[in-house]
Amino acid sequence: MFEAITNSLEGVFSKLRGKGRLTEANIKDGLHEVRLALLEADVNYKVVKDFIQHATERAVGEEVIKSIAPGQQVIKIVHDELIKLMGESDTSIPFKDGEPMLIMLVGLQGSGKTTTAGKLAKTILSKGRKPLLVAADVQRPAAIEQLKVLGQQLNVPVYFETNSQPVKICKNAVKHARENANDVVILDTAGRLHIDDELMLELKEIKEKLQPEQIYFVCDSMTGQDAVNSAKEFNTQLGFDGAILTKLDGDTRGGAALSIRAVTGKPIKFVGIGEKLDRLEEFHPDRMASRILGMGDVVSLVERAQQAIDLEEAQKLSRKIQDDSLSLDDFLMQLQQIKKMGPIKEVLGMIPGMGNKMDGLNVDEKQLLRVEAIIRSMTIQERSVPDIINGSRRQRIANGSGTTIQDVNQLLKQFKSMKKLMKHFKGNEKSLKKMKQLSNSLPFGKGMMR
Incomplete structure (x- = not known):
């Protein structure tokens, strides 16, 4: 990024x-x-x-x-x-009690509105709300089906009508939300390849008839100044309350993120940083400025860790390290929690001082999958007592995981080195040199970064 x-x-x-x-x-x-x-x-x-x-x-x-x-x-x-x-951070969504709150998503075709609607629904679900997704895009043939699939993945209802008009669909959706206790209605509207009068008239009519509490302009951050120009035009003709930048993880330049607020006067609310539905983040200018200057983003890193890492399990792991009873099952659990935090390269980029060292770094995410496959191919006893894994067991594990004996040997060697170094830390916690050796011994350390 x-x-x-x-x-x-x-x-x-x-x-x-x-x-x-x-x-x-x-x-x-x-x-x-x-x-x-x-x-x-x-x-x-x-x-x-x-x-x-x-x-x-x-x-x-x-x-x-x-x-x-x-x-x-x-x-x-x-x-x-x-x-x-x-601008100042403004990630608030003005929820209402008693009446459904309307959020209208607008933008050009291909900007990622429908996927963003799903991501936004997941974010709203996490806040204890009951969202309803509305397929108001009758222009793009696959839009309704795409939204239905996203709704199924999230277990969120999707309102749609065939052979109907967008305004009518949105009105009926609000009625449906009231009848089914949905307190947030997300309107996925149609986009075009370019801004035209027909598009704006349709959006203005929806805005006038339904009076949505929030209108979010969704734009592809990788289009740079094109995204900024579109934002300016949408804000002039329609008006919106905030922007959502998509595909920010693939944006190496940052022109849209740095320009939209200054050009439109409207805040960036959220940013999409991946394809998965949980990859929508609140936008915080101070954190983004630190990332841009290569200072990292410790706050976001801690927030991700809090979401991904179970505190009780972490305390258990700490006790096992102290008791020198760490097993490959514990190691596997840690790998799975690291994966939940997002792509490794992205997580490393949040560490202060790492930003300017990430260019050209090739992170092999598949190495994590190989390590996971190897451990899962072991018996319970082998995971607890790796020393019993002899030559024939290694061959069986390699065959079962689709890897080689060398891969199995490397993992066992790395795990043994890691345990040895952790044991050493109990008597010498200030050894920075040993800490660096430990990071290189992990399967997502030396073997994963080339």
Whole structure:
């Protein structure tokens, strides 16, 4: 995510940090390079111009030039200005009690509205609400079927009608929601390949007749300035309350994320960071600014860990490490919890200092599956006491997991090394060198990153 702009800015800031003393001239030179990095990231030209002007006014002040670490001060200024650019965090959804609350999704065809409707329904489910998905897109032949499949996966009802008009479908859906105690109605409206009068008239009619509490503009972040221009046009003609950026995990530039708030004045509410239905995140400008500058995102990392890792199981695991009774079953459980946190490369990118080191890193997610298959091919006794696994057992495990004896040997060796190092930590917890050795001994360490 945002690898290109992160690497560009890291290069700029490395030069600034390398100077013993900053002057007004080299600060301006550095910010000129920041300007080029933002433009290369497809950030709106006017947005870049204003951004650099504000940053320059702060950076060339006497306080920065005479500070002990002026390079760090400039980085902080850019960080603060990025947060201002993306606006204050606004992820609230104004739920109602007694009456169904309406959320209307709008955007161009191909932006990911229908999938986002499913993701939003899952998010709303997690808040204890009862959403209803509404198939109001009668233009795209597969839209209704796609929404029905998503509804089945989530166990969320989907309202649809055949040979009907969008306004009528939406009205009947609200009535259906009242009768079935659904307190949130998500309207998946039709998109077009481009903005046209017919599309806007249809959306305006739905807005006028149903008065939705929230209208979210859904856009593909990878289209950069095209997404920003579409957002501006939709906001001018229709008006919306917030934006949802899709495919942010594949966006190496970040132009849309950095421009939409400044151009439309409307906040980014959520971002889609993967295809799965649980891959919709609240948008927090401060966290995003830290990611862009390669500072990581510890808060989001902790939130993911809290969702994925069972506290009681973690405490049990800690006791087993202390007792030196860790089994391959425990190891398998930990791998499954790590997988729940998302793609490994994405999780690593949230660790402070890792952002600028992720470029070119090839993370083999399939290695986790191979490790899981090997452990599942073992008997209960073998998982508890790996030392009993002799040559014939290794051959059987390899055959059962579709791997090789070398793969089985490597896992057993890594597990044994890990236990040995963990035992060592009980007497020497401050050994950073040993910690690095431990990370390399894991199957998602050296064997997974090339």
